[in-house]
Amino acid sequence: MKELNIAIAGLGVVGSEVARIITKEAEMLASQAGMRLQLVAVSARSNRDRGFLMHGIDFVADAAQLAARKEVDIVVELIGGAEGVALDLCRSALINGKHVVSANKAMIAHHGHELALCAEEQDVQLSFEAAVAGGIPAIKLLREGLSANRIEQVTGILNGTCNYILTEMTQTGRSFADVLAEAQAKGYAEAEPSFDVDGIDAAHKLAILAAIAYGQKIDFDQVQIAGIRAISDIDIGFAADLGYVIKLLGNAVRGAVPGVQPCLVAQDSQLAKIDGALNAVAYSGSPVQSVVCTGPGAGDGPTASAVLADIIDIARGHRAYPFGRPVATLEDKANRREIAPGRYYLRMMVEDQIGVLNAVTAILRDHDISVESMLQKGRSDNAPVHLVLTTHATKKQAVEAACDSLRAASFIAGDILALPIMAGE
């Protein structure tokens, strides 16, 4: 039986799990791959025990060396970071004619185009299934399973940390800060949580999916990003009263600017039920209509499942363009049309005095915004109260302009939050 020689760079929880499975499940993997998967070298910061036997496996301190080793067929990059060691390693591995499998969403979002070109020139495979939605084969589903479709929309719950925080807030009524602190204490959220809670991680993944779905050059910078820090328990409560839950969604509609932002999702929709650290991706297009896949969005096991599936595909001789088609045929950033009008949720603090409601609705009217419903909570002794409005279908620009006008008004206390309401299924 032929052998495929693998080097792993980065032995965190995912790298260690991949190494453990390659060494302990050799028979099962060989029967799937049609080749023996041989772990020949690893690199990490320190050479401590990680739950697999290092017998016959070279340890190198400098990851860059892996790209130069003659016997290595595949370099598995699990270091992380958009640039630096990870990018240098992947670039030189590809140039040296080695296949690269990576779980690095930041690197692919920022440098995927260059790396894909490099892979194509060297006729080797660049795969990154594990970069998007953890254990869900989200890229394979889109690029191969739905290859005959004209995709019209990609929507996803792409960050498990945010989904966990929002789920906890919804189920317990606790505040964002409180739940985040607990998540950090439990190790579910990073000490520096910005990549997650500010939506950047989800935007990396959305950029990758949008590029594949629409055959475009990956362009992280165009993704509009809003995180979940502004979501208060007040919003969660208002949303529930209105029949919705709040989810951080990545959304890429064909031809429109992709965006990551908190959205109101109908309580009885499929995405509303994706709780905790689960991820979900929904693809709509023709002729398939709509396919939704859910699963664990992170963790050593699910991520290792995706990394190993990429390796097995390479062993099986399945070659695929990283973004679904030759780099030369990927479209440059297209002219982006406006997002279609939709309903919005607006929440503000207003002074509790006569005439305020009238003044608010006047500003909305002046921006051509039609109010659908209105809720008010909290009373009073002349303290500001929460006012929530939902609108009929409205252009995004009109909502933004109205928010600016409202912010400038004397009777508004504190900031204004505007969230899209996802169209029902």
Add this chain to the structure above:
Amino acid sequence: MKELNIAIAGLGVVGSEVARIITKEAEMLASQAGMRLQLVAVSARSNRDRGFLMHGIDFVADAAQLAARKEVDIVVELIGGAEGVALDLCRSALINGKHVVSANKAMIAHHGHELALCAEEQDVQLSFEAAVAGGIPAIKLLREGLSANRIEQVTGILNGTCNYILTEMTQTGRSFADVLAEAQAKGYAEAEPSFDVDGIDAAHKLAILAAIAYGQKIDFDQVQIAGIRAISDIDIGFAADLGYVIKLLGNAVRGAVPGVQPCLVAQDSQLAKIDGALNAVAYSGSPVQSVVCTGPGAGDGPTASAVLADIIDIARGHRAYPFGRPVATLEDKANRREIAPGRYYLRMMVEDQIGVLNAVTAILRDHDISVESMLQKGRSDNAPVHLVLTTHATKKQAVEAACDSLRAASFIAGDILALPIMAGE
């Protein structure tokens, strides 16, 4: 650009849709496939207009001829039926060195092993993504996306007609007969509905998934099958009172006999929300944990999406063993262990007289069955009443034996229904 020549046998709604897309979306498909997909011949019972231009496409009345045509690279079999014309065509196409793409679950369930062997001997591809779960890439997800996993359980809502009927019964409180008649009138159910409502269609699909998941020779005959005819609006109501919905599930646990049967599913579980004609497949295993995919289980568009994805895979040079590994390494029907004990729902009609409850519980006690809850509905004037019990975890054999004893008892009127209650998520 190279060309891939396709022949389609069977121009029903799916065949016509595949032909329409190949002829009308030629550019898009070519950019995905890296080859021009050329429809060169079709066969059907009559040569009437089906929404695509027949210019340059040969029409042949006898499907068998397609297998012999020199220029044909892929035969797409959309005739249906486990044997007969469909099987003859696929067999001879493979023997003649042509790839075969089929949506024919009955044929694959009964003759998939022989056909896979044939494909392997001729070194051509046999693909049948469209045979399982319509637009959901269920086979690709399992065979490639989760290729590194030891799968422990495959569960699915695999028949859209049954799911539609059960959903309607749940939402409207109507009877099975009533909803079936309406579904037939609307064209959602066949005039002869047995394949659907008796669970045979779902069993075909489950047999295919189980063979791939566990690397076994496909064996339709071992699948235990119960359909939905026995489910009454009474059961739907009782299930709702208990916090469940009734779904027809296919379920294949590693090492256990696969089965298709109506089950009680907790109202807040993911599968409970899969309504109407949707399908769902859930794969559990290690290291991925659990992945669930939902989408349209039938219809011309979704099925065409799956057929075309198979064709594009062939054009891309992606070759896969039909059942995930070489035929020679597929395991023969393994010794099947018993299904693990689980909770059950029991519904019976009992005479409304003193001492009956005591007699029922005595029979259950004698079979080592522990009762969890009990509900009674309907009264009385000495007419029989419905009695529903749920049990704690119980062996299947004990439930079957208890049902036999109950059926023999004088105070039982009518049949007894026993349904498994799915373990919570």
